Amino acid sequence: xxxxxxxxxxxxxxxxxxxxxxxxxxxxxxxxxxxxxxxxxxxxxxxxxxxxxxxxxxxxxxxxxxxxxxxxxxxxxxxxxxxxxxxxxxxxxxxxxxxxxxxxxxxxxxxxxxxxxxxxxxxxxxxxxxxxxxxxxxxxxxxxxxxxxxxxxxxxxxxxxxxxxxxxxxxxxxxxxxxxxxxxxxxxxxxxxxxxxxxxxxxxxxxxxxxxxxxxxxxxxxxxxxxxxxxxxxxxxxxxxxxxxxxxxxxxxxxxxxxxxxxxxxxxxxxxxxxxxxxxxxxxxxxxxxxxxxxxxxxxxxxxxxxxxxxxxxxxxxxxxxxxxxxxxxxxxxxxxxxxxxxxxxxxxxxxxxxxxxxxxxx
Numbered sequence: 001x002x003x004x005x006x007x008x009x010x011x012x013x014x015x016x017x018x019x020x021x022x023x024x025x026x027x028x029x030x031x032x033x034x035x036x037x038x039x040x041x042x043x044x045x046x047x048x049x050x051x052x053x054x055x056x057x058x059x060x061x062x063x064x065x066x067x068x069x070x071x072x073x074x075x076x077x078x079x080x081x082x083x084x085x086x087x088x089x090x091x092x093x094x095x096x097x098x099x100x101x102x103x104x105x106x107x108x109x110x111x112x113x114x115x116x117x118x119x120x121x122x123x124x125x126x127x128x129x130x131x132x133x134x135x136x137x138x139x140x141x142x143x144x145x146x147x148x149x150x151x152x153x154x155x156x157x158x159x160x161x162x163x164x165x166x167x168x169x170x171x172x173x174x175x176x177x178x179x180x181x182x183x184x185x186x187x188x189x190x191x192x193x194x195x196x197x198x199x200x201x202x203x204x205x206x207x208x209x210x211x212x213x214x215x216x217x218x219x220x221x222x223x224x225x226x227x228x229x230x231x232x233x234x235x236x237x238x239x240x241x242x243x244x245x246x247x248x249x250x251x252x253x254x255x256x257x258x259x260x261x262x263x264x265x266x267x268x269x270x271x272x273x274x275x276x277x278x279x280x281x282x283x284x285x286x287x288x289x290x291x292x293x294x295x296x297x298x299x300x301x302x303x304x305x306x307x308x309x310x311x312x313x314x315x316x317x318x319x320x321x322x323x324x325x326x327x328x329x330x331x332x333x334x335x336x337x338x339x340x341x342x343x344x345x346x347x348x349x350x351x352x353x354x355x356x357x358x359x360x361x362x363x
Contacts, residue, residue: 096203
């Protein structure tokens with residue numbers, strides 16, 4: 001669609017400029033407040049995109065009016081629909097797109113009066129940020145055609161390859177301000193509120209796996225390949241899911257955001273209902289310490305996020321640990337087949353020895 005000069009075209013061009021500026025801000029590692037800058041510019045880009053569409057389809061009826069029929073004004077300027085109202089009036093967005101936009105509208109309102117000059121929030125919401133941009137371009141093309149696609153203008157952000165040491169990560173976490181912790185709590189709660197169907201949509205949050213290409217490929221091939229998840233066969237999906245087991249540092253730690261299913265008392269209740277004697281909280285401490293599923297109690301050196309996520313997760317919001325059903329089941333299995341005995345785990349805990357969890361699992 002080739003637009004003539006006028007309000008629709010100028011508003012659309014302003015929207016595209018805001019989106020490109022958002023990407024520029026996000027991809028400059030030394031830019032201060034880049035997360036806030038990206039979100040603010042993308043909210044502006046989306047709002048102006050809808051305004052361009054409404055101006056092109058319904059004229060100037062996307063401005064608020066008073067009861068007397070006159071336009072509502074702020075500082076002499078007509079007040080137009082904000083993004084939330086635009087989404088409602090447009091009415092045909094995918095649920096994943098709407099959830100993504102709702103997330104950023106709420107997050108923008110929370111960071112508007114805060115100064116977040118750190119990367120922790122940006123790392124947490126990378127997937128949502130990427131989807132916010134992809135959804136914008138897809139909607140831009142749907143509304144105004146391929147002529148306005150941004151893909152020729154955008155580039156991929158280069159990532160540093162060296163992973164931070166555990167001590168650096170831990171020091172960074174201890175410096176988190178109260179305000180950032182509150183934002184992280186909001187992000188956790190928002191994600192938890194979504195259904196699995198919406199949360200797993202690429203339109204809500206892009207899930208990326210970065211794996212170096214080492215096979216013999218054509219020298220003219222692109223260095224990066226994107227795979228459409230929806231077009232994969234079940235067999236191919238299973239193959240890609242197995243690849244995620246390689247990614248330990250970020251993916252598994254992000255899962256620690258979500259609460260597990262059992263508190264320690266629930267684990268004891270489950271185990272004691274299945275065995276012929278009772279175990280105590282002290283026994284539980286011995287077991288999780290010797291089987292190395294989490295940091296030992298009182299150990300301030302180990303990273304609390306470094307857990308065996310098959311059995312245990314660290315809940316940062318509440319600063320405690322929660323356990324999977326599989327953990328209670330493993331203890332029950334070990335006690336019933338004799339590979340776990342109370343005298344043995346107490347002695348090993350006292351001597352700070354390790355019990356090989358693979359042997360318990362394999363028996």
